[in-house]
């Protein structure tokens with residue numbers, strides 16, 4: 208349903224994303240991994256409309272995304288969270304969620320998501336009084352409140368301990384089951400990605416070097432060499 212065809216982005220002489228093509232199916236949980244500077248955040252920024260590609264095209268359910276702003280894409284069903292948190296700091300948890308909920312005309316699953324992500328007792332707290340993990344979970348619930356077709360998560364497990372990361376993985380599986388939206392997840396925690404995702408796309412120097420199941424990815428020689436020095440098999 209989300210299709211990328213030959214998408215590229217250059218910043219001056221830096222080819223951040225090179226000729227990327229793939230299809231993200233409805234309800235799929237897809238991981239996006241790659242070494243630092245591989246182009247992961249740039250790719251998410253291109254899909255969400257914060258950046259315009261230098262070349263290539265994208266469609267959502269067959270509808271071309273070219274020329275559509277980030278705001279319009281959010282309305283069409285492309286939601287995201289950010290590597291650097293972007294909650295409204297002085298609004299309460301509930302107000303943060305409501306901003307998205309009303310923009311989307313009300314998403315039925317939001318109350319259940321609030322409970323699933325452990326925010327029910329924190330609805331009146333100011334967002335900037337929350338722990339880092341809770342702010343990350345709030346961003347996810349806010350994304351879900353848009354009723355998305357695709358929810359892109361930029362490093363959702365960053366700063367979380369092992370226990371929190373495992374709980375996050377279980378909650379994201381809940382999202383996939385209940386909301387039926389596709390998840391597109393960037394993270395440096397390979398164990399988290401390998402356990403969570405059905406399929407994984409690997410970027411290196413802007414280009415897709417591999418795509419497949421977690422098992423295929425850990426055995427792929429190109430991936431192993433891109434992650435030289437890291438035992439990705441042992442992480443899975």
Ligand SMILES: Nc1ncnc2c1ncn2[C@@H]1O[C@H](COP(=O)(O)OP(=O)(O)OP(=O)(O)O)[C@@H](O)[C@H]1O
Nearest residue numbers: 218221222223241242243244245246247248249250
């Ligand atoms: N606005 C920009 N202007 C110039 N260069 C940029 C810009 N944004 C990204 N880049 C460059 O594009 C390349 C890809 O960066 P990007 O942040 O997408 O990688 P990443 O895989 O998300 O990295 P990380 O894992 O460290 O977050 C890098 O070389 C980066 O320096």
